[in-house]
Amino acid sequence: MEPPRAVLFDAYGTLFDVYSIGRLAEQLFPGQGAALSVLWRDKQIEYTRLVTTSNDGAPYRPFWDLTRASLRWACKRLALDLTPEREERLMDQYRHLTAFEDSLDVLRSLKARGITTGILSNGDPPMLDSAIRSAGLAGLLDHVLSVDAVRKYKTHPAAYALGTRATGLDANRILFVSSNAWDALAATWYGYRTFWVNRQQLPFEELGTQPTATGSTLRDVLGLFEPAS
Amino acid sequence: MEPPRAVLFDAYGTLFDVYSIGRLAEQLFPGQGAALSVLWRDKQIEYTRLVTTSNDGAPYRPFWDLTRASLRWACKRLALDLTPEREERLMDQYRHLTAFEDSLDVLRSLKARGITTGILSNGDPPMLDSAIRSAGLAGLLDHVLSVDAVRKYKTHPAAYALGTRATGLDANRILFVSSNAWDALAATWYGYRTFWVNRQQLPFEELGTQPTATGSTLRDVLGLFEPAS
Structure with missing residues (x-):
């Protein structure tokens, strides 16, 4: 062929x-960086699937928005205090890989x-x-x-x-x-x-x-x- | 309303x-039942999404088949020895909830x-x-x-x-x-x-x-x- x-x-x-994202997560939430990274990533992918498969009723949202939504979910799930400043730092990491x-x-x-x-x-x-x-x-x-x-x-x-x-x-x-x-x-x-x-x-x-x-x-x-x- | x-x-x-499934998993793989249950369930749901979203090229498969496929994946992921007998026992649990x-x-x-x-x-x-x-x-x-x-x-x-x-x-x-x-x-x-x-x-x-x-x-x-x- x-x-x-x-x-x-x-x-x-x-x-x-994307390793640097997990490293920053660990820095912001010591001992929870690995758990947060995995939950965040899994939920981010899950959200892309939900809005695609349910597309009739679900408004499409850009990956940036789904990435932010999944970060918020993951922090709630782990009972981590995601301040606006921490959220911006973690999101910003996606721009600086x-x-x-x-x-x-x-x-x-x-x-x-x-x-x-x-x-x-x-x-x-x-x-x-x-x-x-x-x-x-x-x-x-x-x-x-x-x-x-x-x-x-x-x-x-x-x-x-x-x-x-x-x-x-x-x-x-x-x-x-x-x-x-x-x-x-x-x-x-x-x-x-x-x-x-x-x-x-x-x-x-x-x-x-x-x-x-x-x-x-x-x-x-x-x-x-x-x-x- | x-x-x-x-x-x-x-x-x-x-x-x-579905608690009994995790209990049997723990019995068959002591110390790994919880991890196996979570990975199995997550992969089972992921497979339903993959075959639905990619439906053009992917043949639909009944939930029973996806449940078995995801069990096999989860055991490989955790390096657990899924003998045919263990597989049948775990699958059979889905029929006896x-x-x-x-x-x-x-x-x-x-x-x-x-x-x-x-x-x-x-x-x-x-x-x-x-x-x-x-x-x-x-x-x-x-x-x-x-x-x-x-x-x-x-x-x-x-x-x-x-x-x-x-x-x-x-x-x-x-x-x-x-x-x-x-x-x-x-x-x-x-x-x-x-x-x-x-x-x-x-x-x-x-x-x-x-x-x-x-x-x-x-x-x-x-x-x-x-x-x-």
Whole structure:
């Protein structure tokens, strides 16, 4: 099979390291940072699914708003005193992420091979813009695709369709890369070739479909391509 | 506002007590029962959302199959040795649940008032049938509605539409009762009057919509109705 012509990456947790969010949570709420980070992240994803699946009655809200709502829920759940100042500091962390150390190298290597690159993310455009600048990825991405354009979050097919539409390529000519098993799974269902970045040695989803490939770092994506000439 | 003409209940965790599942999990995997129960339940719900939202590419699967898949994932995640015998014992527990102690009284009281009663559940018909018999609720339910009929799980509007179709009532004449905040929320979005049974004093979802009413036990549902004459 020919190598993919384009590589689209999930953003948060895939290209962008969200570790700093947990570190700040621990600093603000000593002993509760890990619990808060997990609850916040899980609820954030749950909210994207609720507003997408119930879309008839539920108004769509940008990822920034759902991120804030889920932070408030998680703090209530853990009985943490989320002052307005703490809320702003935690939210602001989403604008100032670093890239995983291999993100830049991998994007540069793909560009050197003439491969189209991009992000396909739940994040809304202002969130993505500031994170891309903060992480130093500007100029390495041909496409920055936000589901905000279709007001449906992943794993809705309309969200994944943004990638085929923007690149003009069939889904099977595109490699979709995500550190989220559910994202890699649903992208596979959609028709993409997929790469699951499994940094934490987790089990994949048990729904009968496997990603096209799996690796433990972003760098392993390059193994699917010929060396740059 | 007139009292509702019908009351539809969520099943697992609302009418049926799933505590026995956690107890068996602890018996089979000492020290890990609570962690397994939480991961299993969360993944079970996640899988209903993934196959519903991604429905174009993902084959629908009955709740029984998703329950088994999520159990397997949760055991892999916790590195627990799920032998075929343990798997069957845990799955079988779903067929032999007890009702919460107030479930029968509340259903009888509603029937005495001439109110239509029913279940509207993600469970597939064989699962629901055996649980209803096990819990002694047969004869107290006018409708047993499974989302299997529309192959879309809650919170898809097609799932909630089963209730209005079966009763012939407008959604605002029906009270939908769930112990799951997300279920009470999405049913409210759909147009039902809703009652959130918050047995564990959890915060409600932070998405700007509140259930019509909240209580700490099923019995509080009766407060919305006139005493039986």
